[in-house]
């Protein structure tokens with residue numbers, strides 16, 4: 001078989017894996033996500049790559065009952081959460097001025113009434129980037145928070161169990177949010193070698209003294 005043919009087959013095989021959408025929760029198919037911070041919808045371990053959550057929350061005109069969506073998920077050992085990306089956000093009223101709320105907590109529950117225990121929380125929606133555009137990097141917004149008290153965190157979220165809560169108070173909002181996981185990189189042999197050389201260097205310096 002010519003090399004070009006083998007390469008073509010390899011490329012065809014690799015393509016579906018490169019564009020694969022892992023776990024998906026669509027409220028119209030998989031059911032309404034929980035509205036109870038003490039009993040979130042249990043998602044389980046997120047798949048490697050993109051995990052899409054889509055649904056609606058709030059209520060038209062802000063008339064109660066307001067739909068909250070809360071889900072619990074686990075980042076597997078050896079992985080971390082590298083992104084929470086907003087891929088869809090539209091208000092039923094057509095308003096472009098909406099600001100919704102989101103919060104994340106460690107563990108199996110999230111307290112709706114006490115933000116002190118939240119890992120982070122903040123407003124999100126239209127206009128968050130200051131130019132009238134949707135600010136799509138929700139993880140960066142949470143990283144920059146908490147906006148309303150809470151613990152705070154830096155960088156990608158490590159493996160563990162988390163509960164995520166989104167809430168809209170004045171409209172009905174349709175959303176699509178991607179949770180992206182990736183393997184925690186292991187040091188490359190080259191950098192290990194460098195560390196080894198650096199270690200020997202410091203040892204030599206110490207011995208010389």
Ligand SMILES: [Ca+2]
Nearest residue numbers: 055056057069
């Ligand atoms: Ca919902």
Ligand SMILES: [Ca+2]
Nearest residue numbers: 033034068069
């Ligand atoms: Ca709900």
